[in-house]
Amino acid sequence: MTAPLHDTSPDADKAAPADVAADVAKKSVEGRSLRQIAWTRLKRDKLALAGGIVVVFLVLVALFAPLIVSLLGHPPDEFHQDKIDPLFGVAKGLDDSMFAGVSSDFLLGVEPGNGRDVFSRIVYGARISLLVAFLAAVVAVVLGTVLGIVAGYFGGWIDSVISRVMDMLLAFPQLLFIISLVSVLPGDLLGMTGSSVRIFILVMVIGFFGWPYIGRIVRGQTLSLREKEYVEAARSLGAGRAYILFKELLPNLVAPITVYTTLMIPTNILTEAALSFLNAGVKPPTASWGQMLSKAINTYESDPLFMIAPGLAIFITVLAFNLFGDGVRDALDPKGTR
Amino acid sequence: MNPQRSSARIRQVAGAAVVVAALMTTAACGGGGDKGKDGDKSGGKGAGFNAATGDKIANPSTKAGGTLKMISKQDLDSADPQRQYYGMAWDFSRFYSRQLVTYAAKPGNASSELVPDLAKANGKISNGGKTYTYELKDGIAWEDGTPITSKDIKYGISRIWAKEAITGGPTYLKQALDPKGEYQGPYKDKTSDGPKGIETPNDKTIVFNLATPNVDFEQMLAMPAGSPVKKEKDTGAKYQLKPFSSGPYKFESYAPKKSISLVRNDKWKKETDTVRAALPDKITVTINSNMEALDKLLIKGDYDVDMNGTGLTQSGRIEALKKHKDNVDNIQTSFTRYVDMTPVAPLNNVACRKAVVYATDFKSLQEVRGGEEAGGPLATTMLPTTIKGYDDYDPYGVKARGGKPDVAKAKEQLKACNQPDGFSTKISARSNNPGEKETAEALQQSLKAVGIKAEVEVIDGAESQSITGSPKVVKERKIGLIMTGWGPDFPTGQGFSQPLIDGRFIAPTGNYNGSETNDPAINKMFDDALKATDPDKAAEFYKQINHKTADIAAQMPFLYEKNFSWRSSRLTNVYSSTAYNGRYDYASLGVVK
Numbered sequence: 001m002t003a004p005l006h007d008t009s010p011d012a013d014k015a016a017p018a019d020v021a022a023d024v025a026k027k028s029v030e031g032r033s034l035r036q037i038a039w040t041r042l043k044r045d046k047l048a049l050a051g052g053i054v055v056v057f058l059v060l061v062a063l064f065a066p067l068i069v070s071l072l073g074h075p076p077d078e079f080h081q082d083k084i085d086p087l088f089g090v091a092k093g094l095d096d097s098m099f100a101g102v103s104s105d106f107l108l109g110v111e112p113g114n115g116r117d118v119f120s121r122i123v124y125g126a127r128i129s130l131l132v133a134f135l136a137a138v139v140a141v142v143l144g145t146v147l148g149i150v151a152g153y154f155g156g157w158i159d160s161v162i163s164r165v166m167d168m169l170l171a172f173p174q175l176l177f178i179i180s181l182v183s184v185l186p187g188d189l190l191g192m193t194g195s196s197v198r199i200f201i202l203v204m205v206i207g208f209f210g211w212p213y214i215g216r217i218v219r220g221q222t223l224s225l226r227e228k229e230y231v232e233a234a235r236s237l238g239a240g241r242a243y244i245l246f247k248e249l250l251p252n253l254v255a256p257i258t259v260y261t262t263l264m265i266p267t268n269i270l271t272e273a274a275l276s277f278l279n280a281g282v283k284p285p286t287a288s289w290g291q292m293l294s295k296a297i298n299t300y301e302s303d304p305l306f307m308i309a310p311g312l313a314i315f316i317t318v319l320a321f322n323l324f325g326d327g328v329r330d331a332l333d334p335k336g337t338r
Numbered sequence: 339m340n341p342q343r344s345s346a347r348i349r350q351v352a353g354a355a356v357v358v359a360a361l362m363t364t365a366a367c368g369g370g371g372d373k374g375k376d377g378d379k380s381g382g383k384g385a386g387f388n389a390a391t392g393d394k395i396a397n398p399s400t401k402a403g404g405t406l407k408m409i410s411k412q413d414l415d416s417a418d419p420q421r422q423y424y425g426m427a428w429d430f431s432r433f434y435s436r437q438l439v440t441y442a443a444k445p446g447n448a449s450s451e452l453v454p455d456l457a458k459a460n461g462k463i464s465n466g467g468k469t470y471t472y473e474l475k476d477g478i479a480w481e482d483g484t485p486i487t488s489k490d491i492k493y494g495i496s497r498i499w500a501k502e503a504i505t506g507g508p509t510y511l512k513q514a515l516d517p518k519g520e521y522q523g524p525y526k527d528k529t530s531d532g533p534k535g536i537e538t539p540n541d542k543t544i545v546f547n548l549a550t551p552n553v554d555f556e557q558m559l560a561m562p563a564g565s566p567v568k569k570e571k572d573t574g575a576k577y578q579l580k581p582f583s584s585g586p587y588k589f590e591s592y593a594p595k596k597s598i599s600l601v602r603n604d605k606w607k608k609e610t611d612t613v614r615a616a617l618p619d620k621i622t623v624t625i626n627s628n629m630e631a632l633d634k635l636l637i638k639g640d641y642d643v644d645m646n647g648t649g650l651t652q653s654g655r656i657e658a659l660k661k662h663k664d665n666v667d668n669i670q671t672s673f674t675r676y677v678d679m680t681p682v683a684p685l686n687n688v689a690c691r692k693a694v695v696y697a698t699d700f701k702s703l704q705e706v707r708g709g710e711e712a713g714g715p716l717a718t719t720m721l722p723t724t725i726k727g728y729d730d731y732d733p734y735g736v737k738a739r740g741g742k743p744d745v746a747k748a749k750e751q752l753k754a755c756n757q758p759d760g761f762s763t764k765i766s767a768r769s770n771n772p773g774e775k776e777t778a779e780a781l782q783q784s785l786k787a788v789g790i791k792a793e794v795e796v797i798d799g800a801e802s803q804s805i806t807g808s809p810k811v812v813k814e815r816k817i818g819l820i821m822t823g824w825g826p827d828f829p830t831g832q833g834f835s836q837p838l839i840d841g842r843f844i845a846p847t848g849n850y851n852g853s854e855t856n857d858p859a860i861n862k863m864f865d866d867a868l869k870a871t872d873p874d875k876a877a878e879f880y881k882q883i884n885h886k887t888a889d890i891a892a893q894m895p896f897l898y899e900k901n902f903s904w905r906s907s908r909l910t911n912v913y914s915s916t917a918y919n920g921r922y923d924y925a926s927l928g929v930v931k
Contacts, residue, residue: 079783081702086709088656095660113706113776114783183798193762194793279769284779284794298652298772 034255034332041331048327054320062126072107073120077285080106080115089113090303098304108309111292112299118306121287122313128281128288129317132202133268137261139207144214145257149245151215152222163219166212174209175274181205182280195286202281206271210264217256225249255332262325266318273314289314383907384664390905390912390922391667393446399617399910404929406618409636410645411629413595418578419562420497421506425825426647428562429918432614432925433600433621434583435565438472438491438544439556443613443926445913447724450829452556455613456486456566456584460556467551467871470559474542479605481583486566488544489531494567496532499523503575508827510558517549525574552868553876557828586616586925598623615911617928630654633904637662642906642929647921649901651772655712658904666902667912668711671920672722672829673899675707675714677765677781678806678820678852679892685763685818689755691891694819695734696748699784701741703896706780707773714900716741719888720824720835722898724916726873727831727880733888748788760789763818766806770799771823778821792819803848810846820852823899825919831867831880839887840864853892860886 032040042048061068069076083101085092090112091101101109101118108118151162182201189197225231226249234248275281276290284291289310296307389396414427419435422428432440440455442448454460456478461470478486497504498512500523512519515535521527537545548555558564571582580589586608587600600621608616623645626632633654635641644650649669650658658666677694684690700716707713718732732738752758767778778794785792795817797805805811806820826834837843841856860883867879887893903922905912910928914920 077783077786079702079780081705084705086705087659087712089652089708089712090656113773114702114780183801279796284775284796285782295776301653302656 038255038328038331042327045327045330047323048330051320051323051325051327054316055324058126058317058320059130061123062130065123065127068123069117069120073123074106074117076116076120076124076287078116080110080117083110083115084113088302090299090306091115094302101303102305109303109305112295112303112306118292118309121292122289122309124287125289125292125310125313126317128199128276128286129269129272129314132199132206132272133265135199135203136206136210136268136272137264139203140210140214140264141257141261143207143211145218145250145253147211148215148218149222149249149253152219153226153241153245153249155223159219162215166215169209169212172209174205175271175278177209178202178205178275179278179280182275195282198282202272202275206268210268213264214257214260217260218253221253221256222249225252259325259329259332262321262328266321266325269314269318269321384662384666384905385907385912387663388667389664390445391669391914393448394913395445396667396905396912397910399928400615401910401928401930402617402619404618404908404931405620405622406643406927406929407641408621408623408643408645408924409632409641410623410625411627411632412646413625414598416506416578417581417589417592417598418504418507419565419581420494420504420567421578422562423506423508425919426645426921429647429915429921429924430623430645431562431565432585432923433587434581434585434589434603435562436478436486436584436611437560437562437564439560440613441560441915441917443615443923445915445923447916449915449917449923450724452560453613455611456491461546461559465547467553467869468548470546470548470555472544474544475610477607477610478584479607480568480571481588481603481605483605484568485541486584487541488538489541490566490568491544491564492532492536492538493524493569493572494565495536495563496521496524497567497572498563499533500525500574502526507563508558508561510561510827511563514548514550514552514555514558515546524569524572550868552832553870553873554828554830554832554868557830557833561828586611586614587621590620596625614925615928616925617911633658636904636906637665639906639908642909643922643924643927644904645924647903647919649903652708654904655708655902658902665905665907667905667914669901669903669914669920670714670723671825671899671901672724672834672916673823673825673919674717674720674722674895675777675823675897675899676717676720676893676895678822679894680809680812680818680820680852681854682763682813682816682818684755684757684761687755688890689751690757690761691894692734693748693751693755693757693788694785694790695736695891695894696744696751697785697788697790698781698894698896699741699743700736700896702780702784703777704741706776707897711900712902714897717895717898719884720838720893720895721831721880721884722826722834725826725829725831725834725880726877727884729881729884731885731888733885734891743784743787745788752788752790760785760791762791762793764793764795764816765819765821766795766797766802766817767821768799768802769796774821781819781821806852807848807850808846809844809849809854812852822852824850829917830873831877831883832864835880835883835887836864839883839892855887855890855892857886857890 083091091110093100106117106119108122110116111118111121147162151159185201189200231244231248234244272281273290276288277294281290282288292310293307300307385396414422414430415424416422416427419431422431436455438455438457439452439460442451442453452460456474457472458475461472463470474488480486495511498507498509499521503525516533521533535547539545566584568582579592583603586603586606588603590599590601592598602619629651630653632644633650636644637654637658679685679691679694704713704716716737718736721728752760765778765781767774769775775794775796782792782794806817824838837850839851839855839860841861844851844854844856863879863883867876870876870879908930910930911926912922915923
């Protein structure tokens with residue numbers, strides 16, 4: 001907090017006459033930093049706050065998945081075929097009630113065919129969704145920020161090249177590309193095996209196709225910021241390019257970058273779910289929401305709960321991130337009315 | 339704070355949630371909305387559960403007339419008899435193409451018997467099993483009324499050689515008659531009149547001279563590839579759009595991937611054909627690639643039978659069994675579900691392969707695929723029960739344990755294989771093959787118990803020929819276990835086992851000998867079987883091959899596949915034919931109205 005200059009006494013507020021107090025209060029509003037304003041705005045936005053709480057909850061669920069599952073479920077890969085009617089391939093007794101497989105033992109019922117605990121798989125599925133979405137966002141942000149700043153600051157042919165690359169990537173059919181990439185790439189890569197290879201590929205590819213969105217915003221902002229007086233001043237004082245880029249420009253880009261990162265995560269979650277749905281996601285038996293949905297298609301009529309569970313999980317997660325991201329944007333928006 | 343704005347957002351979100359919920363409810367209603375009124379169009383009850391399985395015929399009838407309405411998730415691979423390889427296409431082509439010999443119109447295993455069709459009698463075999471001679475019947479005619487001659491049959495068969503235009507069909511006849519491939523096919527070679535191995539001394543006689551004896555040669559002639567084609571009517575690659583009929587029906591219209599319509603061929607004479615009942619006046623096929631929707635249409639009574647004949651989907655099965663059990667047959671197919679064990683280390687060691695067999699929970703694999711009925715009975719050897727040479731050989735005691743794993747023995751084998759703590763490998767499963775991924779996961783789960791870490795690799799089914807069908811790629815990708823299934827081209831040990839286990843059939847792509855077994859003893863037994871003078875003697879060799887294959891654990895069969903097939907209440911004369919992998923014999927079907 002930037003302290004008002006003439007506010008020397010801690011008791012100034014209480015002791016001062018009414019008009020002085022009003023004056024001081026006005027000064028202290030003017031003196032709040034952007035972060036504080038944003039935080040105050042965010043706190044007032046009930047929807048964003050609710051979204052934020054759900055997001056924190058989901059992150060905790062993902063982090064403590066093994067603990068939660070050991071308390072409330074079964075290992076996510078464990079078969080419970082005794083719960084399944086093999087002829088129909090779904091939980092016994094689904095004729096009478098769509099919640100037939102649900103019990104205190106299996107909170108969300110059992111998976112058709114093999115009887116795995118749906119609750120455990122939803123909880124573990126959160127890990128994959130969030131991990132891929134977060135890491136892909138990090139990749140996109142790093143690439144987008146660096147290339148966007150460079151394009152915006154240097155302009156000329158560098159800008160042209162980077163901008164055309166961004167145009168190209170935005171026009172690229174990324175789903176098709178990833179599906180074919182997954183079938184072409186070997187199962188083992190750089191010493192990794194199994195699902196970690198797939199997670200790595202998903203992160204890299206989703207991140208790689210995501211950076212132009214951030215890159216464009218950063219480039220645009222940089223274009224206007226580089227003409228500002230303080231940049232001019234730094235330049236005339238003999239500051240190096242790197243100093244100007246990362247010490248002068250970057251701190252002023254934090255707001256738009258934060259906004260687009262929070263809004264990019266739900267998109268990434270949906271992309272990961274879509275890819276898993278199309279069998280290009282993590283490998284079995286690793287649990288993922290998209291794969292659960294894809295399997296649920298076979299049995300949605302007799303076992304609707306198995307489709308609803310992962311569907312709702314994706315829906316709630318994406319909604320929470322979007323509401324939170326919206327709130328962050330409103331809060332950071334310098335033109336905001338609040 | 340701006341309360342109006344915040345509450346407006348809450349209202350927007352609430353509104354959006356209502357819309358989403360409404361959409362979901364609508365979709366759910368669309369799925370199950372027709373409950374209670376289905377089955378009305380079919381006009382009556384089905385003939386009973388399993389009324390057309392085994393040796394039974396559901397609604398036997400000789401009453402002609404009506405339209406047989408078939409539906410299928412996919413079109414014929416081709417309507418050209420020499421280009422067909424799908425089992426359902428072979429079954430369907432009985433409507434419009436005839437061969438010298440064909441499979442008997444009898445239910446169950448009796449259908450595997452070869453009976454004369456265009457020929458007066460089965461082939462006269464001479465010259466130590468290398469020469470087959472046939473006399474043609476009188477009165478056999480094309481759809482334009484001209485007689486079918488031995489030259490037409492020779493011409494039809496000679497098209498198999500023309501690989502530039504006639505692609506896709508089996509090449510067994512070419513292998514048997516001209517293994518070196520000297521003949522170039524009728525389109526390139528205009529001077530000679532067909533391959534040297536076929537002679538037509540007159541219009542009623544045809545003689546085949548084989549390079550080496552083959553006890554199953556008549557099975558090859560019975561495939562649609564052995565059908566006659568009239569030279570003047572041959573349009574090469576386009577022939578499949580309107581094949582010229584030699585059977586009881588001819589093409590009225592054919593829109594590939596959409597529909598087929600056949601009408602009676604009035605030049606076909608019933609007295610020349612002991613096989614085809616030819617009951618309906620018309621046959622229509624509608625293609626609908628949505629398998630769930632297809633099942634619903636069948637159950638509703640809009641169609642009579644699924645031409646593709648691979649059984650109801652999981653959701654269709656549930657609805658059909660619950661509400662219309664009398665229209666359902668639980669059919670035993672000639673399909674074996676199995677796992678190929680490739681030479682990727684350490685599975686090149688027989689003890690490691692045996693460890694996999696002992697560690698596998700067969701019961702779990704079976705239940706994932708639908709249990710005893712929807713999946714099928716447990717398999718202990720590769721040969722299907724319907725093929726001569728099958729016996730209940732069970733060297734690993736799988737059935738005695740009720741399909742449960744034997745962890746102690748598995749660990750013992752792991753020690754013998756120098757992998758006491760288990761090993762890592764990969765299981766491939768095809769994405770477009772229902773249940774294959776789930777079965778692979780079940781196998782993965784049971785192998786985990788003995789320390790074998792298997793990674794499930796889901797591969798694109800359309801590319802399996804170049805992935806699991808390529809020994810080089812299998813090695814590169816380190817795929818140790820290939821989840822797959824196999825049905826015979828023709829119901830003998832040669833037709834089933836040879837492509838899978840004869841070392842001379844290992845191919846760089848499109849390889850089906852996934853275990854890459856090249857055992858001189860097995861190869862020799864195939865040679866001996868082919869030279870056998872009758873199928874029963876050959877079956878003795880196939881039995882030995884089957885035992886030997888099990889002993890070396892080259893493959894791990896686990897299921898003799900069964901499926902649930904829908905038979906509309908209108909259908910008459912329905913039975914399952916072993917010769918067509920358990921499908922109904924389409925040429926015998928009739929309809930009530």
